[in-house]
Amino acid sequence: MDFVNQLQRKFIDYSSSLHREGIVDDQFTQLRKLEDENSPHFVMEVASLFFEDCEKLINNMAIALEQKQGVDFKQIDECIHQLKGSSSSIGAMRVKNACIAFRSFSDAQNREGCLRCLQQLSHEYSLLKNKLQTLFVVSVASRYLYVCLLMVGRENEHAEPFSDVLVFQLEQQIVAAGGSIPRVH
Amino acid sequence: MGNMATQTQFHVLAVDDSLIDRKLIERLLKTSSYQVTAVDSGSKALEFLGLNGENEDEERNSSVESVSAADEDHQVGVNLIITDYCMPGMTGYDLLRKIKQSSSFKDIPVVIMSSENIPSRINRCLEDGAEEFFLKPVKLSDVNKLRPHLMKGITTKTEMQSNTNKRKGSEEIQSPDRTRPRYNELEVV
Numbered sequence: 201m202d203f204v205n206q207l208q209r210k211f212i213d214y215s216s217s218l219h220r221e222g223i224v225d226d227q228f229t230q231l232r233k234l235e236d237e238n239s240p241h242f243v244m245e246v247a248s249l250f251f252e253d254c255e256k257l258i259n260n261m262a263i264a265l266e267q268k269q270g271v272d273f274k275q276i277d278e279c280i281h282q283l284k285g286s287s288s289s290i291g292a293m294r295v296k297n298a299c300i301a302f303r304s305f306s307d308a309q310n311r312e313g314c315l316r317c318l319q320q321l322s323h324e325y326s327l328l329k330n331k332l333q334t335l336f337v338v339s340v341a342s343r344y345l346y347v348c349l350l351m352v353g354r355e356n357e358h359a360e361p362f363s364d365v366l367v368f369q370l371e372q373q374i375v376a377a378g379g380s381i382p383r384v385h
Numbered sequence: 386m387g388n389m390a391t392q393t394q395f396h397v398l399a400v401d402d403s404l405i406d407r408k409l410i411e412r413l414l415k416t417s418s419y420q421v422t423a424v425d426s427g428s429k430a431l432e433f434l435g436l437n438g439e440n441e442d443e444e445r446n447s448s449v450e451s452v453s454a455a456d457e458d459h460q461v462g463v464n465l466i467i468t469d470y471c472m473p474g475m476t477g478y479d480l481l482r483k484i485k486q487s488s489s490f491k492d493i494p495v496v497i498m499s500s501e502n503i504p505s506r507i508n509r510c511l512e513d514g515a516e517e518f519f520l521k522p523v524k525l526s527d528v529n530k531l532r533p534h535l536m537k538g539i540t541t542k543t544e545m546q547s548n549t550n551k552r553k554g555s556e557e558i559q560s561p562d563r564t565r566p567r568y569n570e571l572e573v574v
Binding site: 227230231233234236238239242245246249250281282284285286288289290291 | 403404405406408409412413415416471500521522524525
């Protein structure tokens with residue numbers, strides 16, 4: 201029963217599909233390369249910050265577009281600029297592209313166009329969040345499963361460890377929390 | 386080059402108003418084994434360096450932990466500044482100008498980052514003293530370009546300490562159309 205292999209396979213397939221669908225681009229791959237034993241959750245941390253940021257900005261833009269006395273397009277533009285920057289930095293390609301489209305309507309001070317763009321942006325954001333959260337769950341599950349296997353001495357049933365340094369980190373955490381890593385050989 | 390006992394790591398000051406970009410640049414720099422201080426504005430950067438407004442060496446507030454870079458015996462200062470261009474209040478360009486106008490800090494290499502590819506902006510930054518201009522999103526390959534600029538600072542210091550008057554050879558790393566003379570002084574950063 202090679203659950204870990206299967207999970208790892210799922211992770212790889214799922215990750216590839218995100219790239220294929222254009223949800224993330226090469227910058228996301230670059231971020232994953234920056235994870236190591238000192239920073240094993242870097243991508244998740246940055247993604248969480250991004251989700252918060254995105255929700256706040258989308259909300260601010262929705263409010264701005266509702267203003268009866270006149271829409272502050274300068275504010276909208278600043279929000280778009282910020283969101284375009286952060287989505288680009290984490291590799292959220294479709295969100296970034298939605299921002300680019302949004303900007304042209306904001307520049308033209310086209311309220312209806314902006315409302316449509318905001319809707320599209322929200323949609324892309326939801327999609328991204330959903331997919332990344334799934335990716336993270338699969339990633340974490342397979343790491344923990346690997347550690348469980350380690351604890352019962354069955355780790356060699358798994359062809360390749362998910363990531364040596366990440367497993368090392370998890371082992372350290374278990375030991376630091378007062379647990380032990382029993383080996384059965 | 387054994388006179389650098391006190392300095393085991395280069396210290397980079399990163400300036401960006403975006404939290405996500407600060408996290409990213411911090412990770413990129415730490416991955417490259419640099420010590421990092423990240424601040425969210427140009428004015429905080431100047432505060433950290435000990436430059437407040439017009440006066441240099443003004444009384445430092447408690448957030449500044451390191452000795453002024455003007456103190457040559459204890460080089461715990463900043464070896465490079467990397468800053469975003471577009472920031473509210475003081476832009477990265479304004480910060481660049483202030484650094485280059487400061488007698489204590491003008492030799493600290495400054496690198497500018499921007500999400501916008503505007504040639505006139507890029508040229509202006511490079512002409513006014515920026516060592517590099519990175520387009521965002523910044524990658525590890527960009528951060529690898531920082532090392533020569535940091536090593537140049539070490540080389541200059543070592544020459545000072547060994548008391549040679551030999552002029553540094555032309556180790557121009559930047560594009561050849563830069564006209565500003567930059568290697569004439571032996572002044573330590």
